[in-house]
Amino acid sequence: MRKKIVAGNWKMNLNLQEGVALAKEINEALVAEKPNCGVIICTPFIHLACVADVLDKNLVGLGAENCADKEKGAYTGEVSAEMVKSTGAQYVILGHSERRQYYKETPEILKEKVQLALKNGLKVIFCIGETLEEREANKQNEVVKAELEGSVFNLSEEEFKNIIIAYEPIWAIGTGKTATADQAEEIHAYIRSIVAEKYGNEVAQDTTILYGGSCKASNAPELFAKENIDGGLIGGASLKCADFKGIIDAWKK
Numbered sequence: 001m002r003k004k005i006v007a008g009n010w011k012m013n014l015n016l017q018e019g020v021a022l023a024k025e026i027n028e029a030l031v032a033e034k035p036n037c038g039v040i041i042c043t044p045f046i047h048l049a050c051v052a053d054v055l056d057k058n059l060v061g062l063g064a065e066n067c068a069d070k071e072k073g074a075y076t077g078e079v080s081a082e083m084v085k086s087t088g089a090q091y092v093i094l095g096h097s098e099r100r101q102y103y104k105e106t107p108e109i110l111k112e113k114v115q116l117a118l119k120n121g122l123k124v125i126f127c128i129g130e131t132l133e134e135r136e137a138n139k140q141n142e143v144v145k146a147e148l149e150g151s152v153f154n155l156s157e158e159e160f161k162n163i164i165i166a167y168e169p170i171w172a173i174g175t176g177k178t179a180t181a182d183q184a185e186e187i188h189a190y191i192r193s194i195v196a197e198k199y200g201n202e203v204a205q206d207t208t209i210l211y212g213g214s215c216k217a218s219n220a221p222e223l224f225a226k227e228n229i230d231g232g233l234i235g236g237a238s239l240k241c242a243d244f245k246g247i248i249d250a251w252k253k
Helices: 016-032 045-054 081-084 097-102 107-119 132-136 140-151 183-198 201-206 220-224 239-252
Strands: 005-009 036-041 060-064 091-094 123-130 164-166 209-211 231-234
Touching: 005 081, 005 091, 005 239, 016 036, 016 060, 016 097, 016 239, 036 045, 036 091, 036 201, 045 060, 045 091, 081 091, 081 107, 091 107, 107 123, 107 140, 123 140, 132 140, 140 183, 164 183, 183 209, 220 231, 231 239
Parallel strands: 005 036, 005 231, 036 060, 060 091, 091 123, 123 164, 164 209, 209 231
Antiparallel strands: none
């Protein structure tokens, strides 16, 4: 059975003290009421080591929001996959649309990052998705296929088992627009079919595919009820414990 996961992406929010307080609150809420799914919080780099200290690893996984495409060396300001791993983190988000758009991360750069993350024992939450323009031109399938081929379909079957895919319609991030559950299910099913073409049906059935795009407690149950949607990568709604827990609890419905 593939894993059901709700992952929070804090983005560039919360100072260190606020972040540690939120992590404690989330941890306590899940200790009090065990979740029906895997839960991961992905925090800014500076939070990782402190947050690792307050989480029950059996209940809440910890991830970074990025890592460098170089192993080590004279790259001032960069944070390597090895450094991320050394904080106690187990996951890293790579290929987020904001990194692709604002920091010009290409498929080649992301391919390097994925390799280094896996080499250092991190699991990768790999983001793919189309813009509004691409969706309106009905190009979403070719866009997500190219993004997978460009950065992760070079991996061996064994390596690919450490990839969680997050589909994020860029037009629905932070805009309040959400893909309908049917739209999301349709592209998730397509993504699973191209994983099956590449790695076979068994690997495809085991691959967790998350939905990321204005997912909140009110629409999570409908999204998560779909066969090919295995959870969510949550932005804004992961910054408040009650909102985040509301989405996690959608797996109990």
